[in-house]
Amino acid sequence: MASDRIFGLVATVAxxxxxxxxxRIQTSFLGDPVGPRAFPLLVGAIxxxxxxxxxxxxxxxxxxxxxxxxxxxxxxVLVLVAYAYTIRAGGFLVPTAVAAGVLxxxxxxxxxxxxLAGIGLSxxxxxxxxxxxxxxxxxLPRALTG
Amino acid sequence: MDVLANLAMGFDIAFSPFTLMLAVIGCFLGTIIGAxxxxxxxxxxxxxxxxxxxxxxxxxxxxxxxxxxxxxxxYGGRISSILLNIPGDEPALMTTLDGYPMARAxxxxxxxxxxxxxxxxxxxxxxxxxxxxxxLLARVAFLFGPAEYFALYLLAFATLGGFASxxxxxxxxxxxxxxxxxxxxxxxxxxxxxxxxxxLHLMDGVDFLVAIVGLFAVAEVFFFxxxxxxxxxxxxxxxxxxxxxxxxxxxxxxxLRASVVGFFAGVLPGAGASLGSFMAYMMEKSIAGEKGxxxxxVARGIAAPEAGNNAAAGGALVPxxxxxxxxxxxxxxxxxxxMTLNITPGPTLFTDRPEVVWGLIASLLIANFVLLAMxxxxxxxxxxxxxxxxWVLLPGVTMISFVGIFSLSGSYFDxxxxxxxxxxxxxxxxxxxxTVPIILGILLGGHMEDSLRRAMVLSGGDxxxxxxxxxxxxxxxxxxxxxxxxxxxxxxxxxxxxxxx
Numbered sequence: 001m002a003s004d005r006i007f008g009l010v011a012t013v014a015x016x017x018x019x020x021x022x023x024r025i026q027t028s029f030l031g032d033p034v035g036p037r038a039f040p041l042l043v044g045a046i047x048x049x050x051x052x053x054x055x056x057x058x059x060x061x062x063x064x065x066x067x068x069x070x071x072x073x074x075x076x077v078l079v080l081v082a083y084a085y086t087i088r089a090g091g092f093l094v095p096t097a098v099a100a101g102v103l104x105x106x107x108x109x110x111x112x113x114x115x116l117a118g119i120g121l122s123x124x125x126x127x128x129x130x131x132x133x134x135x136x137x138x139x140l141p142r143a144l145t146g
Numbered sequence: 147m148d149v150l151a152n153l154a155m156g157f158d159i160a161f162s163p164f165t166l167m168l169a170v171i172g173c174f175l176g177t178i179i180g181a182x183x184x185x186x187x188x189x190x191x192x193x194x195x196x197x198x199x200x201x202x203x204x205x206x207x208x209x210x211x212x213x214x215x216x217x218x219x220x221y222g223g224r225i226s227s228i229l230l231n232i233p234g235d236e237p238a239l240m241t242t243l244d245g246y247p248m249a250r251a252x253x254x255x256x257x258x259x260x261x262x263x264x265x266x267x268x269x270x271x272x273x274x275x276x277x278x279x280x281x282l283l284a285r286v287a288f289l290f291g292p293a294e295y296f297a298l299y300l301l302a303f304a305t306l307g308g309f310a311s312x313x314x315x316x317x318x319x320x321x322x323x324x325x326x327x328x329x330x331x332x333x334x335x336x337x338x339x340x341x342x343x344x345x346l347h348l349m350d351g352v353d354f355l356v357a358i359v360g361l362f363a364v365a366e367v368f369f370f371x372x373x374x375x376x377x378x379x380x381x382x383x384x385x386x387x388x389x390x391x392x393x394x395x396x397x398x399x400x401x402l403r404a405s406v407v408g409f410f411a412g413v414l415p416g417a418g419a420s421l422g423s424f425m426a427y428m429m430e431k432s433i434a435g436e437k438g439x440x441x442x443x444v445a446r447g448i449a450a451p452e453a454g455n456n457a458a459a460g461g462a463l464v465p466x467x468x469x470x471x472x473x474x475x476x477x478x479x480x481x482x483x484x485m486t487l488n489i490t491p492g493p494t495l496f497t498d499r500p501e502v503v504w505g506l507i508a509s510l511l512i513a514n515f516v517l518l519a520m521x522x523x524x525x526x527x528x529x530x531x532x533x534x535x536x537w538v539l540l541p542g543v544t545m546i547s548f549v550g551i552f553s554l555s556g557s558y559f560d561x562x563x564x565x566x567x568x569x570x571x572x573x574x575x576x577x578x579x580x581t582v583p584i585i586l587g588i589l590l591g592g593h594m595e596d597s598l599r600r601a602m603v604l605s606g607g608d609x610x611x612x613x614x615x616x617x618x619x620x621x622x623x624x625x626x627x628x629x630x631x632x633x634x635x636x637x638x639x640x641x642x643x644x645x646x647x
Contacts, residue, residue, distance in 0.1 A: 007577050011319055018326055018341075026338045032599050033607030036333040036340055039595040040326065047322035053315035062576045065372045073368055077569055080364075080544070084561035087552060100541035106371045108537035117538045125545055133200050135553050 004058030012051030019044035072106050079103070091140040092129075097122035149277060156504030159206060160512055168203075168211045169509050173516045176218020180225070181528050182539060183232045187219035187459075187476040188582075189362035193543065195355055195483050196550030205487045206502055210509040212483050213463075216476060217269060217510065220459045221517050224261045224452055225528055229254060237455045240423040244440065244447025251443050255387035255525075260445055261452040262521040263394050264401050266514060268453035271405040272412065272460025273510045276467075279413070280496070280503075283468040287493035290469075292601035293612045297621035299594040302415040302471045305628035306583055314633060316579040324587015325594070327352050334592070335599065347559040354482050354588045356551055356560050360567025361581045362475075363547045368572040370540045387525060393445035400430050400446045401453040408454030412461025415471045422458025423451040460510070467491050467503060470593070475582040481589055 022040035065073075083099040101118025105111065129135045159165065179190030191212055198208050223238035228245035241261060248257040290298070307317030330341045331351025342348040407429055408422035430450035431440040440447045462477040470491040472478040484491050489502060496503055521528075551564050571581050598612075605611030613619050 003577060015322070021341055021343075022329075025333075025340050027336065032335055033602040034599045036336055036338065039598060040329045040341065043322050043325045043329070047319055047326065050315045050319035050322060054313075054319065057315070059313055059316075059578060062578065064576070069372055072371055073572070076368065076371055077565060080548075080565045080568075081562060083548065084558050084565065087548065087561070088556070088558065096545055100545055103367065103371075103541040103544055104537040107540055108535070110537075113537065117541060121538070121542050121545055125542070125549065129549055133197060133553075135200055135549070137549070 001058045001061060003061045005055050008051045008055030011054065012048055015044050015047035015051055076103065076106055089141065092126050092137045093122050093139050152500060152504045153508060156508030159501055159505035160508035165207060165210055165509060168207055169214045169513045170516055172211045172214025173218040173513050173520055176215035177222035177520065177528055178531050180219035180222020181532055183226045183230060186223060187216055188479050189366060190219050191215055191476060191479045192358040192362050193547050193550055195486060196554050199486060200553050205489055206505045208487055209502065209506050213506060213510060214513045216480060217513050218517060220456050221265050221521055226532060228257045229529065237420045237423045240427045240451035241448060244443050247443030248448060256390040256393060257448055258525050259387065259389050259522055260393050261448050264449040264452040265456045266518040267401040268405045268408055268456035269460055269514050272409045272457040273514060275409045276460055276464055277507055280464050280468050283464060284493040284496040287468050289617065292597040293614060293618045294621060295597040296594060296601060296612060297618045298469060298471055299590050301621050301625040303583060304625040305414060306586060308629040308632040311580045312578055314629065317583055320579050320583040321587050324584040325591040328588050328591020353560065355554060356564045357567050357588050358479055358482060358585055359547045359551055360564040361571035361584060363543055364564060364568025365571030365575060367540050367544050368568060370536055397446045397449035400449045404430060404450040404453040405457040408457030409461040412458030413464045415465045423455035426454025427451040467495060468493060478582065478585045478589055
């Protein structure tokens, strides 16, 4: 119950914000009868109604995972974000091995197996992407190889 | 015979050694993707699209490869349903109801072969249906103006929200999220930016592939981390594999009926394969009655949902190709593929690029035979692949998703967006909000707004124009009924939940 009430509230506020944003879309003199604002406003208005409906008639709560698992999920997101920033400058091999290893550890907490999975995936995928798909990936940081 | 001439042209294209090879590779990959728990047709096809793109294939070849993967994944989904009691995706859920009990009774091999044959019958009949129905519908679609198209898009969202979800408000909200995202970027009419918040990366809009891979593949990884891969222990051992001729003959009428029902459920825009397998199973269950023993591992209980599910997969291609409106999550992904290849589905596709359509249909027919040949003798090999542990598989899927999206644009911004979609997908699915309408919204939003605005230009701003033709009015009525009716039917048509040990 509580989950859906909060979700409905968040959805309603977000939809209102979206409508407010839609009102600030610039229109041009070359307009058609509808203009660029109407469609987003329509979508936003329907979303507001849906948000209210969810708040008023909530479903049963889902089984949220325990705090520790939520923490693990947060760590995963951070690792993926860091991976997204380093995949270009840091070369393919090292960031991929680290990210894959951490993910593997999160699913099955055995450090040795996770490290092997990370290194194996990193090297294996690099070979496939580089030589089968012909993608222009760099194995190592470009600063090292020049 | 127009159809035969067209088919002959299609086979001409499809029988080139290169295309045949692509079909075989696609079938093989697809079956693996379908069989692996956590990878279904939609996220499997989604993560492969960017990579196919980087191979530099032409439109027909890329399409043949990916539809072979699609059909293959529909076949493969049954393997984990039967052996592990884990449906690879939603339509495969119905197969667990009788498939898993049969496998536990020591007849895993029989169940796999029987379901393979049922899949073949369903997919084959549906492809034939596609051959005859699609050109017909394409001719009708020529009568569609912008008002009709607007109503049709609405119909797709309404039926998708009505049938495929448990809560109408949540499904409608999901559609709005997708449509709202589709607005982001430069407005096609005025050329002015909308809803970008001044962010330059958003000027081109949100790439639907980024959203698809995020919502389908990355979100799945979060679910696996939550469960620590617990739900993936090998369930049933596979004994000797023989062909259960008696079971196959006994369920021949079941397969035929289920194929017809599944095909038409698939044609309905927005309803898709889940509805097909569900309706086929429920129909056969009521025909068999109490004595049929459905749910205890009977042959007809396996044949019905598998034939229905695969027939619906074929049927879903009809609205996708002729109208540009996908009937399921996976066809939404295939529509994304077409749009990436710069092919606009719709009635004009049949006249302007017949080689694409008929080459595709011919390769589907070929893919079907390849899959039957592959799935009966090679089923052991695919079962072995199931034992890849999730702590190798899921990181692998994530890394492939990252490289695929990275290879599209080479920008870290798309990767961040993909992670955000993954997190959003996790939270939404936890809250029982379906994510397929979001994809559909992003894919169709531009077209939907376009048809609305063109309709208003034609009528000079008169809103009643949207209801001015019989076709449009009919579509509005079906849309309203499709959205509202399930609220009342839900009491009678409860989705059966997966059985537990």
